[in-house]
Amino acid sequence: MEPVEINAGTYYLRQLRADRLMDDRPALIEGFADPVHRRYVLNYRLRTLDEATEYVALRTAQWAGDERCSWAIAEPTTGALLGEVGLKDLDLDAGLAEAAVWVSAAARGKGVATVALEAALRFGFGGLDLREVAYRYEESNAASGAVAKRCGFTLIGPEPDLAPTGARLIRWTKRP
Template sequence: MEINAGAYYLRQLRADRHLDDRTALMEAFADPAHRRYVLNYRLRTLDEATEYVALRAAQWACDERCSWAVAEPTTGRLLGEVGLRELDLTFNTAEASVWTHPGERGQGIAATALAAALRYGFGGLGLQEISYRHEESNAASAALAARCGFTLVGPERDPSPSGEPLIRWLHKSS
């Protein structure tokens, strides 16, 4: 499922002879700011990046997670990733996630991509509620959540894997 997000388009992560996101993935996951907030994955080699691309495709296939590469429309260059994880089509809920390649931050890419993913979640999947969580110190994520129409719920009971408090936001279908 590809989505036209205006200045960008959302597509499946790729690692094939036509388009290969693996190098850009490794660059993003090597960035200290990215590593600070994305703790679940380390992509240090092409093999690890290949596994990551395959994982995202498998998660989509089993309705566990919708994940898109945020791409520059003329070249297909990877600018980031946006997704709806913890997808529950029985209760019509999901949790949003987004990151931007370090060389592309500060341009509104995350907000544009997240807004498009929210539209797909509510309109295409029929979700009723999408949450968004971030570490308390991540001011950029707080600003992004507010910009994309999420309502602040407050701190989570359990901290993030790094031990820092998590803040939860909620967005409901209208």
């Protein structure tokens, strides 16, 4: 599918970019270097412009392959990257996905994750006809749990498997 931009009110959601008009790569490197981000996002390391370029290309390919809808959470006047929100592990036939969101250290505590996730969920349920979206996070990440609650997810409870760090993952679910 083609990437879709979303007006989320206070913020807007757009495809990640690395071109001559807008380059999210420096902000991605900064975001992924944040100790809090590194603690909870274990499957990606972006330390160089080349790694950030690959990450942007991966997200573009995932859109094209109907695997993941991923948006840069952008400040509306400058387009500056504040974080990323997405619907991953898309199963369009079954109507299932898992939501994911991260926000840069400078943008935390301002409701950015909630606004962005709510907009992504509206697209998922309305535009993709999803029937259920899961949301998982590491138990020690209280901020992530608060976002799930504010977005209307229903708590399912701890996952039976341990996260790579040995911590428990908490699972929530949401239906339209």
